[in-house]
Amino acid sequence: MKNVILKIPNITSYFFILLFCYAAISKIMDFENFQVQIAQSPLLSTYAGLISYSTIIIELIIVIALSFLRTRLLGLYASLFLMAAFTIYIYLILNYSDFIPCSCGGILQNMNWTQHLTFNIICTILLIVAIILLERKRSTRTSRLISNISLLLILSSGTVVYLFLTSEHMIKKENNFTRRFIPTAVMKSKALPLSADSYYLAGIENEKIYLGDPKSPLILTTVDTTLIRASARKLTLDNTHYQFRNVQLQVQKPYYYLYDGTVPVIYRGRIKDSIAKTISYNEVYFNQFIPLDSTQFAFRTIATKNKQFILAGLKLEKSRRAVVNLYANILKKQKDGIFDSDGKLLYDRKKSNLIYIHSYRNQIIVMNNDFKVQHQLHTIDTTTIARVKIRKLTNGSYKMVAPPLKVNKSSTVYGGILFNQSNLIGKHESPQTWKRASIIDIYRTDKQEYLGSFYIYNRNDVSISNMMVNGSSLYLIIGNELIKYKLNKKITDSYSTGKAENL
Template sequence: MKVQFNFRSAVIEIICMLYVLLFVYAATSKLLDFQHFKIELGQSPLLSAFAEWIAVLVPAAEYITCLLLIIPRFRLTGLFLAYGLMVMFTVYIFIILNYTSFVPCSCGGVLEKLDWKSHMIFNLVFVCLAVLGILLHVRRNKMNGHQIKRVKIIRAFSAVTVCGICIVSILFIISENIIHYHNKLTRRFPQTPIQQEAVADLKLNSFYIAGVDDSHVYLGNTTAPLLVTTLNTRLFKTDEKMIDLARKDLPFRAVKISVQSPYFFVTDGTIPVVFRGRIQEWKAKLVFIGGEYFTTALALDSLTVAVVTNNSKTGDNVLGTITVGKNGKTILNPLILQKQVDGVFDTDGHLLYSKAMDKVVFLYYYRNQFTIADKSLKITDKGTTIDTITKAQLNIVRDKKHHQRKFSSPPLFVNKNCSLYRNLLFVNSAIPGRYEDDRIWKEASIIDVYNLNDKSYLMSFCIYNLEGKKMKSFTVLDDKIYVLVGTKIIRYKIGMKITSKYITKDK
């Protein structure tokens, strides 16, 4: 009996020391690079919303467990706590592998080389060791006259197991709800949601994307306002045309080309005029002249153009639609653009249209808000991005001599660029998140993806700088992103993590 007793004691000591080594190493490595550990938790698809306090709680629990395992009097409590922690870590990995939208990178430290499945097996081994240690400890106490009823042990195992599973599962459910619907600038970056497929040098940095369709990319040029350059999907130049306008005698100052295949539009809000033609000919007829001046124009279909114009009485920005042709009319809705500071600069933004949803979307430059309306400009919904800036932070002064309003300091951009395809809104944010490395913002542009069906945040990804230059603009079509960076145009393929969220059919 004496030999058996010594053997049990030795096994218990070995199990306890293995746990002490594991937890001391794990907790210390977390604290030595605490900021990186918080960033990893912030990028977790499971615990993003609770990264701040979990980053402190986990190392503390690991140190406390080690202390209990070292002190003989509290060793059984320490083994149960170690068992509970390993159960929670194992459930965490199980949920990541089976129920989350993406699988993050593996943990650092001694387990850095293990993938998630190997890590789960490692955890299960330590779960079994904890069970063995508890059973041997109870058996040894029984032989020393300190009997613990089997029912109590079973109840303890059941309670710890159920609590461990429930804690992680509840945190997952709550975190998912917070991240997708009540997010306060915590981004998630799944692995490789986009991949570069092609790049071409345009030789000039004055191009802008006028439109895309299934087989072509159409580029306008700010230095040659009526020149259209056509690329195929492999980004090879296939055509270059000068648009032939029906009226060339007008005082053009702000010509913009917009392609909605098979039509293209030429607009200039300083006159104001709208020309329309077919891309097969690149000849444009005058379909609208006069009426409200506008600063932004977006073709919704062959007959309707959405514009941002000014209220004739107050001077505030107003969203409107122009129906072109013989029976043309203009509809204005002053309720869509909400004034906060001056009604002009504070209501600047991006005008977008989804053919699949048949909705107009206006996303503000300087605040985290967007408005959704139908083509008759009836507001159907409103939403916010994950950025926390709800009011435009602008410093505006009046230049009395020139009768102008100007920025007295550079404005704080919130939403720099964006694109809308089907029900997904892609936003190039200008505001860093809570758990993000500063180097990312120096080396890349961050794109946040939102589902307009339920106004939820989905995920984020990076478009990295090219030759030290940041992305200038981008547009999305199905599983492709076309990006302008300096003099280059790049095509990326979008992965299933994003495209699986598209609604299926155009209306």
């Protein structure tokens, strides 16, 4: 029995030589996947590059140290440091993470995270026993031995906790463009084939989805939220004596709105009524339109003076007089005031907030109904200056002379949460996946905080053209299909609580 106990340090060393050698080689053989797994860790994603390389190097150094008698004790201490770090990491995953990532590959790939924790604890105890036996053989004092092991365990645990805390801060506040993907963020629920690929989402009210089609602008298509029944009806305008160029449709209970900012004219009709009446004509030209309520509207227009994009508001008075207010200081010019300020105007009806998200830079502007800026936020990429190449023409207008770097594509907002289709690839993300999917990043709109991301895969090589969120459902137009996805409860809980933590 005594001989068996004395052999424990050697047996332990051989075991960890095999374990770390296999682990290092398997990581090297599939390094890209290993790095992606680290990047998706809810605790260490910011340090994916550093950790992916250093872990392999440390494991190989430990293998070499354990292979020689003179350095075996040092190798056991290094093994204890690494196994203790792994153990604390798994403990944090199980107890302090909002989601548990997929299990890593390799020799332990069939274990769940609780089994990983048990295995690591056993390995840690085995290493402590081996170190004690080897140190006693060298006549090391007990007090010094306890001090060495305790200090190493504290150092190992402290390192992991430090990486966790600083990674959390960077991901939430100072993101270096490392995305965090939310497991099972969305689940496809239903798809409805459409007769054309030109439809867009015009609104969602009372368990009904409303679709518009620029090819048939006076047709209002209604689909129930189960995507089972669909119907279409023709709308009638009280005045059609205009040169229409771009008639659009929006629905906001209890009205629908038809408008063309090139005329400019706005019609309004009750959802149950097919006749739309003119409520504004020749007040302000616009290229984006948001109904805030039945008498107040938000626009994006072009200033007559400097030919730059500005935001505007229109209010219909009881006397039928329209009051237009221009807000020239919200959209900031960087180069030309048109291309560099291009973006999408959104309205969060749950929070009564206007959102303007730029297309060519990472800036998000949050305003109230009176156009008072509440927050200046940004997406996780680092594009603060629009990368557009333009040339000023003799008539004072600008022309784009090279394809720009588009940062943000389609967006929608609901309950203080912004869903943004990004156009930029982040660190440790697969280019192959980017070719087959769109990526949706999620942000809070009440403060600077990135919540996570998820993929929406293309349908027949076609990506998202339009999206809208309503409660726990995400509705997408992809090609000639209307698709409904169910959102993860981690996301939907953030609407009501206002405390959307790291997902």
